[in-house]
Each structure stands twice: as structure tokens, then as C-alpha cells.
Amino acid sequence: MNTRTEWFEEARFGMFIHWGVYSSIARGEWVRSIERISNADYQPYVESFQPKAFDACKLAKLAKNAGMKYAVFTAKHHDGYCLFDSNYTSYSSMHYCQRDFVKEYIEAFRKEGIRIGLYYSLIDWHHPDFPHYGDRNHPERDNEAYKDYQYTFSDYLAYMHGQIRELCSNYGKIDILWTDYSYDDLKAEAWHGTELVRMIRSLQSDIILNNRLEASGEGFGSLITSHPNITSGDFVSPEQIIPPEGILNEKGEHVPWEACITMNRNWGYFKEDHDYKPYSLIIHKLVECVSKNGNMILNIGPDGDGNVPEEAIAILKDIGRWMKINGESVYGCGYSGISKPENGRITAKKNTYYYHIFEPDVGAIPLYGIQKEQIDEIRLLYNDKIIDVSETWITKNYPDVVFADLGPSPVLPDPVDTVIKVTFKGD
Numbered sequence: 001m002n003t004r005t006e007w008f009e010e011a012r013f014g015m016f017i018h019w020g021v022y023s024s025i026a027r028g029e030w031v032r033s034i035e036r037i038s039n040a041d042y043q044p045y046v047e048s049f050q051p052k053a054f055d056a057c058k059l060a061k062l063a064k065n066a067g068m069k070y071a072v073f074t075a076k077h078h079d080g081y082c083l084f085d086s087n088y089t090s091y092s093s094m095h096y097c098q099r100d101f102v103k104e105y106i107e108a109f110r111k112e113g114i115r116i117g118l119y120y121s122l123i124d125w126h127h128p129d130f131p132h133y134g135d136r137n138h139p140e141r142d143n144e145a146y147k148d149y150q151y152t153f154s155d156y157l158a159y160m161h162g163q164i165r166e167l168c169s170n171y172g173k174i175d176i177l178w179t180d181y182s183y184d185d186l187k188a189e190a191w192h193g194t195e196l197v198r199m200i201r202s203l204q205s206d207i208i209l210n211n212r213l214e215a216s217g218e219g220f221g222s223l224i225t226s227h228p229n230i231t232s233g234d235f236v237s238p239e240q241i242i243p244p245e246g247i248l249n250e251k252g253e254h255v256p257w258e259a260c261i262t263m264n265r266n267w268g269y270f271k272e273d274h275d276y277k278p279y280s281l282i283i284h285k286l287v288e289c290v291s292k293n294g295n296m297i298l299n300i301g302p303d304g305d306g307n308v309p310e311e312a313i314a315i316l317k318d319i320g321r322w323m324k325i326n327g328e329s330v331y332g333c334g335y336s337g338i339s340k341p342e343n344g345r346i347t348a349k350k351n352t353y354y355y356h357i358f359e360p361d362v363g364a365i366p367l368y369g370i371q372k373e374q375i376d377e378i379r380l381l382y383n384d385k386i387i388d389v390s391e392t393w394i395t396k397n398y399p400d401v402v403f404a405d406l407g408p409s410p411v412l413p414d415p416v417d418t419v420i421k422v423t424f425k426g427d
Helices: 003-011 039-048 056-065 101-111 153-169 193-203 279-291 310-329
Strands: 013-017 070-076 115-121 176-180 258-261 295-300 344-349 352-357 365-367 375-380 402-405 418-424
Touching (some): 003 295, 013 056, 056 101, 153 193, 258 279, 279 344, 365 418
Parallel strands (some): 013 070, 070 115, 115 176, 258 295
Antiparallel strands (some): 344 352, 365 402
16 A cells, blocks of 8 residues: 555545635636636636635534545636735735635644645646647637747746645645646646656655546546556546446556545536535445545535535535444445445445445345354444344345344434444454
């Protein structure tokens, strides 16, 4: 195991925070690209972005109460606007708002004991030396006025490397740097990736990096090979999907990974998007990630004033109530070695299996893949009650399956996910 990722694989659950000037437009973080908004037309939003309601302490408490152990905050997204104080540009919240939101975020989340992550976009739709015309994503990609525009990409790289140096130098210990996004010819060494990673690790020796210097949703990069590159990062970051088998390298060994998931359909605030996933689905998908040796980082998108949508707050509170009772079946857990049962998932750590029961049975609950003589104790996390192995004339017809006796009622104590903890003898 990569020792840098030990805490990450223990934590299992984090908060993503997508927020910036685009939140004021309220049509998602890609609005500039989708609607071809020029720098000039975007500028009024930049000047009016004065989020007086943004409260990093409230966000930190929201994350902590939801059971999240780390967070990643958008220091700079694709629009190029910086939420931190930078000597390389005045295109920042420090210039327009007189606030360093990265600093506020870090101080608040550290106070709550939550690990610190920063998101930094490798691409930049504001910088004059980032490719415009003909690029796949730039707002000016179809603007003939930029067809013969001469840009100096090396100047942009110096700017980008300099800002990442600032983020790694000016805010104390950073646990995660989440870079985004590589595509087409802009991958790995196009970013001077080896130089960049060496600089980052010289400043933050324990920091963990995602794989998006090499691949952003279009493959996993070389992290899944026997000999990863220096630019491969420490974990894979699939987006809006949970890989069917988790993520394995070519030897069949589990690779650290994190599914980044939205609560509704967008990362940045989208006023008309009320299509929120029910908390029960999020719990099931978090457990699925853990059962496959993965993490989940769940996104919130505050609005332009800095308020978190009420729907998101309600979901996080529901998740927090479940995690308060069942968190031990998530933190530090991973793959059990047993195939997925029909009625839920299994997570495991050391000499303990956690059977996550998503749907009731007509009688006793089958606990697949174990034998009675291996068991030291079976306990229900819902009320910490010890439960017995069912040994009726019915269950004795299936000597290779252990059945947990939850009593005469077929109704589960927790209809979302009732967790049965099985502790084994010895190791």
C-alpha cells in the first residue's frame, strides 16, 4: 500500500465543494463554455460576485455532521477566477471581494478536524495564453477573431505552476491536490507534469494527487499499470459512475479510487435543477464504493451568495444520522472477498464483516460466505443488540448458509440499510 493514501482509505467519505462566479449565473460550472460567454460578457458577473452569506464554518460543521472526513474546495475552476490570494493575477476574490475564500475554508475545516483538499483547474478560459480557437472546450473556440491569435503556452504553464506553488506554500499542510482536467493533447507532459509533481511533493511531501494530470474521465492513466508514471497520482477519480469491479491494476490488485458524485445533476449551482438523489440511494452507493475498496466524495454547490441549497442540507442531515450509527461499517472498511449478496452489500475490516441489508426477507436474514463455527458474535448496529444464529427446521435445510435471527417481524429496523456486524474468532 502507498503509505500516503492510508488515511484516505480509512476516511472513505468526503465533501466536494464546487463554487465560484459561475454560481451567480446559476446554470452550472460549465456555463461559460456551453453558452460561449466571452471574458467581457463574464466580467459583470465577476464584479457583482460578493457572497456575503458564504460561511466556511457552517460548511465545515455540515460536513462533519454528515460523517465526512475530508473535503476538496475549488480554488480555481475552468473560468480562471481564483478564490485565493495570488501574486500572479488580480482575477481573484481577494481583488474583487477582499476575501481569501481558500484561507477561510482551510481554517474552518481544520478546526473541525477534517482533512484539507484543494481543486485546481489545469485549464483556464480567462488567461490570454491558454488555447482559444479550435480548443474542444474554450468559450471562444468558434470565434474567428481568435483563429490567428498568437498565444505563448509556456507563459500559461509558468502561471499555472506558480499558482499551484502558492497553494502548496501559503496555507500550511494540504492533504489532497485535485487537479482537473486533461484531454486531447493536453495530458501529462503537456502540462510539464513531471516538473509539476516534483515541485508539489517538494513542498508537500505527504500530499496525495488524483490521476487527472493524465486522464480526466477518459481512462485511468498509467496508475493501473505495474509501473505508474510520476504523473499518475495516488488515486483514480471516476466521475458520476461507480466502476463495476472497483479499480484494479493489471496484476489484479486494488488501486485507491474515489467516485466523485453530485447530489443533483450539476456540480456548480444550477437554480432549476431540483433532481436530487434520495439520501437512501447515496447511502447505498457509498456502501457500494467501500465494498469495492473505494471512496465517495459527494458534491455540494452553494449559490452565488454562498448559501447551500436546502435540499442538499436535508440530505446531508439524513446521511449524518445514518453515519452516526453505522459509520464503523464505512470507515477503514473495504472489500470482503465475498461476492455481492442479493439483499445488499458487504464491507469488511480485520476480523469483522458488515452485512448491509437493503431489503427485508420473509424470514431470517442469510449471511452468505461464512460458517457458523467461525463466528464469535453477531450484533445489530441499529441498537447494538446481540442477535442469534437462526437454527429452525427451516434454516437447517441450508447447512452452508448462516442465518441471522432478527425476530418474527420481516420489517428491517432501518429500511434504508440495516447493518449486521459479524465478528470472527481470532484473525
